[in-house]
Amino acid sequence: MRRRSGFASRLLRTGGVGETTSLEGDLRRSILIGDQQPGTPIPIDEVAAFFGVSPIPVREALKTLLAEGLVEHRPHVGYSVAKLTFSEFKELYDVRQALESAALRAAAVLAEPGHEEQVRAAHAQLGEAVERGDERAYDTAARAFHLALIVPSGMQRLVKMYESVWNITEPARPMSRVPDDDRAALHADHERMLIAFTNRDADALVAESDRHYARLRTAISRFADDPDRFSYI
Known part of the structure; x- marks a missing residue:
């Protein structure tokens, strides 16, 4: 069985499987409590599987967190926890x-x-x-x-x-x-x-x-x- 990434293995879900109402908040909370080290890649498919949703709401949530400065996105690479200088x-x-x-x-x-x-x-x-x-x-x-x-x-x-x-x-x-x-x-x-x-x-x-x-x-x-x-x- 394939092991989940470092990011996905530290996620917590406050809502039920398949619910999108708490997805954005759960992702934000996971980053803010400091368990997700800066620069940690965020695999969309694994996050979607954890929450029991399609990748679409995960991408939408990450766009919001991108605007908040909590994640960053590199073309052809993907999303990761923001890492400041x-x-x-x-x-x-x-x-x-x-x-x-x-x-x-x-x-x-x-x-x-x-x-x-x-x-x-x-x-x-x-x-x-x-x-x-x-x-x-x-x-x-x-x-x-x-x-x-x-x-x-x-x-x-x-x-x-x-x-x-x-x-x-x-x-x-x-x-x-x-x-x-x-x-x-x-x-x-x-x-x-x-x-x-x-x-x-x-x-x-x-x-x-x-x-x-x-x-x-x-x-x-x-x-x-x-x-x-x-x-x-």
Whole structure:
């Protein structure tokens, strides 16, 4: 019996066999959780067989993910999980910082008590992930924390762009390469951001965010030459 490819062997299906409603979401989720290494080929026929559908809806789903920057396509070769250059990867962090800074100033003013509860809950989950040394849980909680900080801004389009930018960097699984000491320092940044947010101090919040991104750039620069994470083309 022929073995499935690396990509197909790591797929998960949330719907029934032959259902196309969850196909796009399942493919996206598979890439975002980091099990699919950047550059991994995506065999359409095997993916279609896994979901019990024809290749047509798989191609349509991959076109959507291509537009989102999660996959790439080479003529006569096919689809694969997107593999960024480190320069592109770092640029996306710059974009994320710019979007976050713009939203934080408004969020600090417009946040309501319910928003503060969400930020505190996300921060508590971060602390639990740090204590367990669980980098995947940390990554998920960090995303929830940063989103909880900017959602009160009411800038819905900006938040969607922010999520999209974050998604594109996920296949490289940056937090999996960050040492525990660096992760602890990043978590300390989150603590100061939480304090500034609860104090409704926009200037301090943006300043702490800027320091956090500076620390992130230092952390990710340590694996800039990893050929499994980044392309050199």
